[in-house]
Amino acid sequence: MKIRILIFLQFLYFPLFAQEGNIYQYLKQKWSKEFSSAKDITTTYHDNIKRMDKKNIPLAIQNNCFMILKSGEYITQNKGEKEDIKSLLRQIPTIELNDPTVAAFLQQNSPGQWTDYYYMIQALKKGETFDAARDGISISTQFFARPLNHNDYTKLKDIFSSNNKLLHDTYLEKMKFLFQTNGCPEEIAELRPTIESHVEDSPLKQEILKLYTQYEPLSKGQSAPLSSMKDTNGKNYSFADFRGKVIIVDVWATWCCSCIEKMPKFMQLKDEFKQYKDILFLTISIDRKSDQDKWLKAIKENNMTGMLNLISAPSANSHFETEYQINGVPRYFIIDKEGKIVTVFAPGPGKEMKALIQNTLKQ
Known part of the structure; x- marks a missing residue:
């Protein structure tokens, strides 16, 4: 009779008698299914707890880690909109990133994704919106x-x-x-x-x-590098020539579809500030010298003739793309009246850029 009881307990509490690797595989199998509801997730979590030895702390931590992983997936897939997410958040356990068991878990799972879920969940618990928390x-x-x-x-x-x-x-x-x-x-x-x-x-x-x-x-606050640029007539410029004005820059290229698509919004924003005398909207192309004809043609085709259009003109002492770390376009700059950088990573033309411009004009 005692032997039968022992066999039954071994079956019921399989994780207690398994090697650490088998314990992980056991939990992984239990968490491997697709979860269609918060209740499904929490039921799996609590069922695993019931089958554990309460003294097996590493196993409990691994179960917590899986809970966070699957909860994060569920919340993200549903964009935080399902009503049962609120009850799910209340049951997600706290966890310590420095714990060795957590580190071991992350070695076997996507560490970046798990961590993103972990912090998203913490923010949601504090009442943040899903978009702010993700x-x-x-x-x-x-x-x-x-x-x-x-x-x-x-x-x-x-x-x-x-x-x-x-x-x-x-x-x-x-x-x-x-x-x-x-x-x-x-x-x-x-x-x-x-x-x-x-x-x-x-x-x-x-x-x-x-x-x-x-x-x-x-x-922010650094002096804007005075890179060499030319206008459509070949006249040389640098940002020093515009001192006393707030400068709004659209960095673009003729081969950049996104740049062309957003240019009308930039010109529309320019028109919204046309009553201000101390502001200048301009474009800077990073097209190569061999493509200047394409640049001139694109200016006309996209009705950009109502503002100052410049093109990068590298010299022995100046290289616009290097000095401003241009790794992709479009890029947008805001430079204050003293030639100091407000931002050379401004948001695209829209409400956020407009607010930044208005704040800069007030200074």
């Missing part, structure tokens, strides 16, 4: 890109302050894209001491520190 750091085809916000910066600060090397490497890699698309705003600059002191030295870390050096001269 990740804004990574490129995604699932959602439109949005500006980085306080949730994204909090996530980066927490990660680089942690002891999780895997997450350090994962998010250092993401920092490359952040520099290219956002430059080095104050919030990114504030991460540098944490990266220097908490992240283990590596070629990737040195690459990111080098990017800090490259992009910091383009930060």
